[in-house]
Amino acid sequence: MTEAPETPQDPPPYFRAHVFVCCNRRPDGHRRGSCAARGSEALRDYMKVRTKELGLKGVRVNQSGCLDRCEFGPALVIYPEGVWYSPKTREDVDAILQAHLVEGGRAPDLMLTERDVPPPKA
Amino acid sequence: MTEAPETPQDPPPYFRAHVFVCCNRRPDGHRRGSCAARGSEALRDYMKVRTKELGLKGVRVNQSGCLDRCEFGPALVIYPEGVWYSPKTREDVDAILQAHLVEGGRAPDLMLTERDVPPPKA
Numbered sequence: 001m002t003e004a005p006e007t008p009q010d011p012p013p014y015f016r017a018h019v020f021v022c023c024n025r026r027p028d029g030h031r032r033g034s035c036a037a038r039g040s041e042a043l044r045d046y047m048k049v050r051t052k053e054l055g056l057k058g059v060r061v062n063q064s065g066c067l068d069r070c071e072f073g074p075a076l077v078i079y080p081e082g083v084w085y086s087p088k089t090r091e092d093v094d095a096i097l098q099a100h101l102v103e104g105g106r107a108p109d110l111m112l113t114e115r116d117v118p119p120p121k122a
Numbered sequence: 123m124t125e126a127p128e129t130p131q132d133p134p135p136y137f138r139a140h141v142f143v144c145c146n147r148r149p150d151g152h153r154r155g156s157c158a159a160r161g162s163e164a165l166r167d168y169m170k171v172r173t174k175e176l177g178l179k180g181v182r183v184n185q186s187g188c189l190d191r192c193e194f195g196p197a198l199v200i201y202p203e204g205v206w207y208s209p210k211t212r213e214d215v216d217a218i219l220q221a222h223l224v225e226g227g228r229a230p231d232l233m234l235t236e237r238d239v240p241p242p243k244a
Contacts, residue, residue, distance in 0.1 A: 010203065010204070010205055010228070011205075011206070011233070011234070011235045011236045012236055013204045014191075014199070014204065014206060014234075014236075015204075018199070018201070018204075020142060020184070020186060060189075060190065062142070062186045062187040062188070062189065063186065063187040064142060064184045064185065064186045064187070065184040065185040065186070066184070067182075067184065068182065069136075077136075077140070079140070079201035079202055079204065080201055080202045080203075080204050081132065081202075082132070082135045082136065082137075082140075082201065082202050083132055083133075084133070084136060106132070111133070112133070112136075113133045114133045114134055114136075
């Protein structure tokens with residue numbers, strides 16, 4: 001029996017849901033703005049607290065560097081689904097937590113779509 | 123025909139592969155250590171440069187906050203697969219890029235497994 005070292009069985013998922021909240025901050029006045037300038041840091045903090053309070057097991061919320069969807073920020077992405085959201089308020093964060101992470105559905109009004117792409121580079 | 127607003131078709135993946143490299147830094151001497159203290163920042167920089175040089179389209183490399191696998195760091199995770207690696211050197215980063223992102227396989231010797239979990243809290 002030969003081994004296939006390049007295609008082992010992957011380990012089971014380490015987190016059920018892994019959320020990355022862009023906390024990149026660009027200088028004030030940058031043409032693209034940035035998620036931190038749009039308030040992402042406070043929303044990340046709130047999401048971490050609420051995730052814990054809700055007792056959501058296997059869910060990890062992390063900050064990340066620039067996710068390159070600055071114009072539509074604050075941007076976050078939930079893996080392994082690869083679903084993106086843009087929460088502007090704590091209520092938006094609550095809606096994402098409830099719909100996506102508690103109920104396993106979506107919060108469609110807060111989702112980014114394939115049309116939300118950065119403009120061409122200047 | 124009724125709408126099902128909570129279960130829309132998800133948009134297509136925004137990135138083919140999304141890599142998060144833990145760059146959390148704890149104070150020197152912390153019992154868990156940290157990925158940054160284990161050299162993750164330089165490896166992140168190198169991975170970004172090499173990803174660009176290799177012309178890997180649809181691949182994004184980001185830093186992240188603490189991924190909570192500090193003892194086995196530097197830790198990185200590639201989504202949507204959810205496969206974790208621990209590269210110690212530039213050569214390890216090259217091996218991950220080639221095996222996983224160029225060839226679509228795995229670099230098994232560098233992967234974290236389900237056995238690589240933090241010790242119980244003190």
